[in-house]
Amino acid sequence: MLKVATWNVNSLRVRLPQLRDWLTAEQPDLLGLQETKVTDADFPRADIESLGYAVTFAGQKSYNGVAILSRQPATEILVDIPGFATEERRVLAATFGTVRMINLYVPNGSEVGSEKYDFKLRWLAALTLWLKSELAGHAHAVVVGDFNIAPDERDVHDPEVWKDGVLFNAAVRSAFQGLVDIGLCDTFRLHSQEGGQFSWWDYRMAAFRRNLGLRIDHVLASSHLCKTCTACRIDKAPRKLERPSDHTPVIAEFNL
DNA sequence: ATGGTGGCGCGGCCA
Secondary structure, eight states: OEEEEEEEOSOHHHHHHHHHHHHHHHOOSEEEEEOOOOOSTTOOHHHHHTTTOEEEEEOOSSSOOEEEEESSOOEEEEOSOTTOOOSSOOEEEEEETTEEEEEEEOOOOOSTTSHHHHHHHHHHHHHHHHHHHHHHHOSSEEEEEEOSOOOSGGGBSOHHHHTTSTTTSHHHHHHHHHHHTTTEEEHHHHHOOOSOOOSEEOSGGGTTTTTOEEOOEEEEEEHHHHTTEEEEEEOOGGGGSSSOOSBOOEEEEEOO
16 A cells, blocks of 8 residues: 655644654655745754654745655655756655655745746646656656645635635636646545535634635546555644644555 | 734745
């Protein structure tokens, strides 16, 4: 069994005790973290290694930052979309045995019409081109992370409220579909067709208590891996803790 | 009503 998870922790240093407890409980084989918000020099490597995980990371000061925790050591590490290098540490790809893991923190986009929004769309276009070659080279690939895109109406508590926003408008949903169409599946939708199942809730307005959320964190898998996917679930438990991340983990399991 | 909350880091940006 292969267990793959993703969690936007919104500061690794703040969430380290929660991560420790969660790893002990869930024991994933591969975990992609986003918004670690820590430089590589300050990364709590020893804390994570003491939990029995190897760790690969690409961080920066204050913003962004990605990491992959694994049972096996990483090889073939990439920290940028080839040909689309930026200062922003949002990409970490590595190989673990026969599995290629691509961990993403997709740009939020701020607001439609902004420079950040334009960057989000260009970033997604470059990502899609690159992932075609990644899939061509790796039959067993998982693409996980905070995509900052809710794929369809079921994934948004109120589509009317979000329909023109950067997380759900037609352009970003089309970009998400274009990404899936290169040969991926949304593992969550292999097992559940219900709406109202979210992975992120705004800290404000008691959004979690009222379930005013979005499903924007995803575990996508290559066609071959999709055939072996036995489960995908959103683990709401960490979002209920004191001082939580605004995101909660998504976990997929594969019969490998 | 451009609010509300949280992280970084110590003023303002970002989500």
